[in-house]
Amino acid sequence: MITVHRPFPDRKTLGTRYNLKPDTQPVEARRLQPGDIVVLEPECPIVVTRMRREDGGVRVWGRYIWEPPHAPHWPLGDFGAMEPVARALPGEYPRPTR
Numbered sequence: 001m002i003t004v005h006r007p008f009p010d011r012k013t014l015g016t017r018y019n020l021k022p023d024t025q026p027v028e029a030r031r032l033q034p035g036d037i038v039v040l041e042p043e044c045p046i047v048v049t050r051m052r053r054e055d056g057g058v059r060v061w062g063r064y065i066w067e068p069p070h071a072p073h074w075p076l077g078d079f080g081a082m083e084p085v086a087r088a089l090p091g092e093y094p095r096p097t098r
Helices: none
Strands: 024-028 037-039 045-054 057-064 074-080 084-088
Touching: none
Parallel strands: none
Antiparallel strands: 024 084, 037 045, 037 084, 045 057, 057 074
């Protein structure tokens, strides 16, 4: 379970305990790493859980931030290596311990 490490304004949490509207910056899909938070749809941040680089692109799996760590991950999709993906800025979520 991801817990909020600092208070966020209601405009970010929409009344939940999760930061559903993180500040993001586009990055090339090839620069993503497991543990990164991406936003592919509004108000649905996703933790990247697995990646596979293949044929000039990247296949990515993940789970929503509100799903427990033991929940199955699912495919987010195939992205071109240079395709921009909205990644949460540092400080928007606590980093998991590795």
